[in-house]
Amino acid sequence: MAFRGPKVWLWRWRRNPLRRRADVVEAWVVLGAWALTVLAGVLAGWVTARSVEDGLARERVEWRAVAGRLTEQAPGKASAHAGAASGDRVWAKVDWTAPDGSAHAGQVRVAPGSTAGTRVTIWTDRQGRLVTKPTTADQARVRAALVGVLAGAGAATLPFAGARVLRTRLERRRTDQWDTDWARFDALRGKPTG
Numbered sequence: 001m002a003f004r005g006p007k008v009w010l011w012r013w014r015r016n017p018l019r020r021r022a023d024v025v026e027a028w029v030v031l032g033a034w035a036l037t038v039l040a041g042v043l044a045g046w047v048t049a050r051s052v053e054d055g056l057a058r059e060r061v062e063w064r065a066v067a068g069r070l071t072e073q074a075p076g077k078a079s080a081h082a083g084a085a086s087g088d089r090v091w092a093k094v095d096w097t098a099p100d101g102s103a104h105a106g107q108v109r110v111a112p113g114s115t116a117g118t119r120v121t122i123w124t125d126r127q128g129r130l131v132t133k134p135t136t137a138d139q140a141r142v143r144a145a146l147v148g149v150l151a152g153a154g155a156a157t158l159p160f161a162g163a164r165v166l167r168t169r170l171e172r173r174r175t176d177q178w179d180t181d182w183a184r185f186d187a188l189r190g191k192p193t194g
Contacts, residue, residue, distance in 0.1 A: 022174045026167060033163030037156045045152025053144035059134045068096035068122045071105070076112025088112060094120060098128025106130045 074092035089109035096104055108122050108130065123131050135143060 020174075020177075022170060022177070026170050026174075029163060029166055029170065033159055033166075036159040037163070040159055041152040041156030044155030045148040048151035049144040049148025052147045053140050056135050056140035056143065057137075059131075060137070060140075062126055063123050063131050063134045064099065065121050066096050066098070066124050068094040068108070068120050070110065070114055070116050070118045070120060071095050072116050074110050074112055074114040078111070078113030094122060096122055096124070096128075098124060099126075100128065102128060104128050104130075 071093045075090050088111065090112045091107045092110045092114060094106060094108050094110075098104055104124075106122075108120060110118070110120055114120075123133050125131050
């Protein structure tokens with residue numbers, strides 16, 4: 001293995017008689033690609049996270065807990081221990097009155113064996129339609145952060161991939177240029193090429 005010496009940072013921008021225009025172009029492509037990749041990723045991630053967090057905050061404000069009553073007994077047998085886990089829930093029919101006074105019916109998940117007439121808390125939107133329980137502020141922050149990271153990573157792949165393709169083409173062009181230069185040099189020395 002040959003000794004290469006210390007690594008020289010920013011060598012493509014330094015004055016050097018062996019520096020070619022392709023080296024400078026590649027250096028600017030790499031710098032621009034990294035800057036664009038970071039900028040696109042951070043900006044897309046931040047905008048997406050804010051949007052998700054704002055949407056979840058709007059749900060917390062608009063969705064309301066409403067009292068409903070089971071219209072029939074829930075399937076299954078009642079659990080011996082109070083407060084069955086969410087995995088032990090079954091679907092049952094329920095009816096409720098929306099804030100505007102209109103009657104609604106639907107299905108919600110309740111403890112197995114719950115009797116008809118049992119009061120259950122359900123969540124509705126402004127129109128009185130069933131929705132899931134809104135996320136807490138902490139859950140919303142975590143969800144927004146995860147979605148933001150995914151969106152940022154997705155947005156950053158486009159400039160990164162584009163730069164890789166461009167850099168591969170520049171490398172191929174530089175290799176072809178080297179082949180041409182070596183063939184010219186060998187011809188000057190009187191050696192056959194190939």
